[in-house]
Amino acid sequence: MKSKSSFAVLTLLSLLFGVFVFFSFNGGVRTVEIVIISMIVLLGIGVTINTYAKEKKQKKGIIVEDELSEKIKTKSGSLSFHYSYFVWLIFIYLEVFGIELETWEIIGGGFFLNSMTFLIIKWYLNNKSYEE
Amino acid sequence: MKNKIKLLRVENNYTQEELSKLVGVRRETIVFLEKNQYNPSLLLAYNISKVFNKSIEEVFQFEDV
Numbered sequence: 550m551k552s553k554s555s556f557a558v559l560t561l562l563s564l565l566f567g568v569f570v571f572f573s574f575n576g577g578v579r580t581v582e583i584v585i586i587s588m589i590v591l592l593g594i595g596v597t598i599n600t601y602a603k604e605k606k607q608k609k610g611i612i613v614e615d616e617l618s619e620k621i622k623t624k625s626g627s628l629s630f631h632y633s634y635f636v637w638l639i640f641i642y643l644e645v646f647g648i649e650l651e652t653w654e655i656i657g658g659g660f661f662l663n664s665m666t667f668l669i670i671k672w673y674l675n676n677k678s679y680e681e
Numbered sequence: 682m683k684n685k686i687k688l689l690r691v692e693n694n695y696t697q698e699e700l701s702k703l704v705g706v707r708r709e710t711i712v713f714l715e716k717n718q719y720n721p722s723l724l725l726a727y728n729i730s731k732v733f734n735k736s737i738e739e740v741f742q743f744e745d746v
Contacts, residue, residue, distance in 0.1 A: 617713060
């Protein structure tokens, strides 16, 4: 693999291919699936752009990783794990209030919301405030 | 823990970018340090002090517990 960005593009394409294969074997694509695919594509594009920007900075000699960025990553991971309990709790409450969800919707939605929580916390700690 | 990084940086005519390259961290880390929002590792504190030719105690003010 030549670079991180080409690895990110390849991962995104394989993921999309996997999703389309999965849905084509499960009775075609519905609106919910289009939404999920769009979310995956958006996340993938975001990750690819971020990786590409980092690589460009590295080529210019700008430092992209240091002790603070590592700490922020760890803290974001720990906080998003903590908040993930509430995400699962929301899904349980949805069931209580009569909104029926399929297993894959719960798992998929849970993973998506957790990764979004991680990204939002990481962005906040990186740009707004980092207090020890 | 408070520090005099901003004061010393301006005195020595360094930009945040230049200082970050000298000590091997991102510019954002210097921003957080200057705002007293981040306590650096001992190694980073040592490197910053070395750039300004000062001792760690001269750059960083430790508060009594």
